[in-house]
Amino acid sequence: MNELDFERFLKNKFSFTRGQGIGDDASVIYSEGTQQLITTDLLIENVHFRLRDIEMKELALKAIAVNLSDIAAMGGIPHYFYLGLGFPKNLGIKELKQFFQGLKNGCQQWNLELAGGDFSKSSQLCISVTMVGEAEHPVYRQNAKDGDLIGITGQTGASALGLKLLLSGKSIKPWSTRHQKVVPCLQEGQILAKYANSMIDVSDGLVIDLKRILAASGKGGHLYYENLLIPRAMKRICREYHLNEYELVLSGGEDYVLLFTISPENELQLRQEKISYRVIGEIQSKQDQLTITHNGKTIQTENNGYDHFNMKS
Ligand SMILES: [Mg+2]
Numbered sequence: 001m002n003e004l005d006f007e008r009f010l011k012n013k014f015s016f017t018r019g020q021g022i023g024d025d026a027s028v029i030y031s032e033g034t035q036q037l038i039t040t041d042l043l044i045e046n047v048h049f050r051l052r053d054i055e056m057k058e059l060a061l062k063a064i065a066v067n068l069s070d071i072a073a074m075g076g077i078p079h080y081f082y083l084g085l086g087f088p089k090n091l092g093i094k095e096l097k098q099f100f101q102g103l104k105n106g107c108q109q110w111n112l113e114l115a116g117g118d119f120s121k122s123s124q125l126c127i128s129v130t131m132v133g134e135a136e137h138p139v140y141r142q143n144a145k146d147g148d149l150i151g152i153t154g155q156t157g158a159s160a161l162g163l164k165l166l167l168s169g170k171s172i173k174p175w176s177t178r179h180q181k182v183v184p185c186l187q188e189g190q191i192l193a194k195y196a197n198s199m200i201d202v203s204d205g206l207v208i209d210l211k212r213i214l215a216a217s218g219k220g221g222h223l224y225y226e227n228l229l230i231p232r233a234m235k236r237i238c239r240e241y242h243l244n245e246y247e248l249v250l251s252g253g254e255d256y257v258l259l260f261t262i263s264p265e266n267e268l269q270l271r272q273e274k275i276s277y278r279v280i281g282e283i284q285s286k287q288d289q290l291t292i293t294h295n296g297k298t299i300q301t302e303n304n305g306y307d308h309f310n311m312k313s
Contacts, residue, residue: 004212004215007022007023010022011023018030019035019036020138020140023141023142023216024074024140024141024142024216025039025070025071025073025074025141025199025200025201026038026039026070026071026073026074026076026131026133026138027039028074028135028138034134034136035134035135035136035138036132036133036134037071037074037076037131037132037133037134037135037138038130038131038132038133039067039070039071039074039130039131040067040128040129040130040131041063041066041067041070041128041129042126042127042128043059043062043063043066043126043127043128044124044125044126044127045088045124045125045126046124049062051091051125053166053171053176053179053180054180055098055102056095056098056099056102057098057099057101057102057105058102058180058181059099059102059125059127060098060099060100060101060102060103060105060106060127061102061103061105061106061109061181061182062180062181062182063083063103063127063129064081064103064106064110064112064129064131065106065181065182065183065184065256066129066182066184066203066256067081067129067130067131068110068131068184068186069182069184069185069201069203069256070131070201070203071131071133071184071186071189072184072185072186072188072189072190072201072258073139073189073199073200073201073258074133074135074138074139074140074189074193074199075135075137075138075139075189075190075192075193075196075199076133076134076135076138076189076190076193077133077134077135077186077190078110078112078131078132078133078186079112079113079132079133079134080112080113080114080115080131080132081112081113081114081115081129081130081131081132082114082115082116082117082129082130082132083103083114083116083117083118083127083128083129083130084117084118084119084126084127084128084129084130085099085117085118085119085120085126085127085128086120086121086122086124086125086126086127087119087120087121087122087125088121088122088123088124088125089121091125110184110186115132135193136193137193137194138193139189139192139193139196139197139198139199139260140198140199140216141198141199141200141212141213141216141217142198142216142217143197143198143217144197144198144213144214144216144217144219144221144261144283145197145217145219145261145263145283146219146283146284146285147263147264147282147283148197148198148261148262148263148282148283149261149262149263149264149267149279149281149282149283150210150221150223150259150260150261150279150280150281150282150283151196151259151260151261151262151267151270151277151278151279151280152202152206152228152257152258152259152260152277152278152280153185153188153192153257153258153260153275153276153277154185154229154255154257154276154277155228155229155230155231155255155257156202156205156206156228156249156250156252156255156257157230157234157245157248157249157250157252157255158174158175158178158179158234158252158255159178159179159252159253159254159255159256160179160248160251160252160253160254160255161175161178161179161234161237161238161243161248161252162175162176162177162178162179162180163179163252163254164241164243164248165237165241166179168241172237175234175237179254182254182256183256184201184256185201185256185257185258187275188258188275188277189258191270191273191274191275192258192260192262192270192275195262195266195267195269195270195273196260196261196262196266197260197261197262197263198213198216198217198260198261199213199258199259199260199261200212200213200258200259200260201256201257201258201259202253202255202256202257202258202259203253203254203255203256204253205250205251205252205253206223206249206250206251206252206255206259207223207250207251207290207292208251208253209259210223210259210290211288211290213259213261214283214287214288214290215288217261217283218287218288219283219284219285219286219287219288220283220284220285220286220287220288220289220290220291221281221282221283221284221289221290221291222281222282222284222290222291222292222293223280223281223290223291223292223293224280224281224293224294225246225249225250225292225293225294225295225299226294226295227278227279227280227281228249228278228280229278230245230249234248246299250292250299261283267279
């Protein structure tokens, strides 16, 4: 069962009548005069992070930031959050205080409030943040149109490169920092909400997240690898450590940039806004078919990205 199958299974089993439920970066609740966004994310020790690679303060910031990225992907503004914390015995009051200091810093940085939560002892550190926000015009994954351009607000692969290096015992800046520190594209999301037809944040990998837009919209697409931003320093370090650049850039994940589709007319308008992005492809009508080329040559990708539901049926 993969993530799409699991999503379909849940949607069939649980209907949602108060707005748009399962299947996007955040659910959208219709209430009087506004559209509320709610999203939740889980970070588990040794699945999403190792304690030796990240400080408690940074971890708390990351737990907030990954949720903010989902709010950004809907074109929304975040307001407050809930925290579920499973805390292991091998960590003490010092670490707990550091964690909450990080959380406090996040509240100040992004103008957020902590609304409540729950705490439990646990065998590993588990952090669950539920973020609440709102959007005037939420941008969904399902509205990509034929002829839309595919755009991206930044680079992919840097975080995965940082992680690969950390896992092999090397902390090399800026790559390790790119993995530890998530910068959610909140302002970009709010600008894009005025122009984009569909949007997602790149959390699990460029290809898998683009495929999520294609699947939700019933479309296909063409991605031009040469249009992606890949700094020379990154190419050099990939060569030096024998790492597969294609795999990092296309499937690495945890980039937290915004991937969107936009009509060519609206893209002309977007050029007038204060936002940096690149056009990296276009939407085509062939359902679910994604072609990736590099200077005209087709690239085959075996590994699409991180699918948490990759399990036996
Ligand atoms: Mg997301």
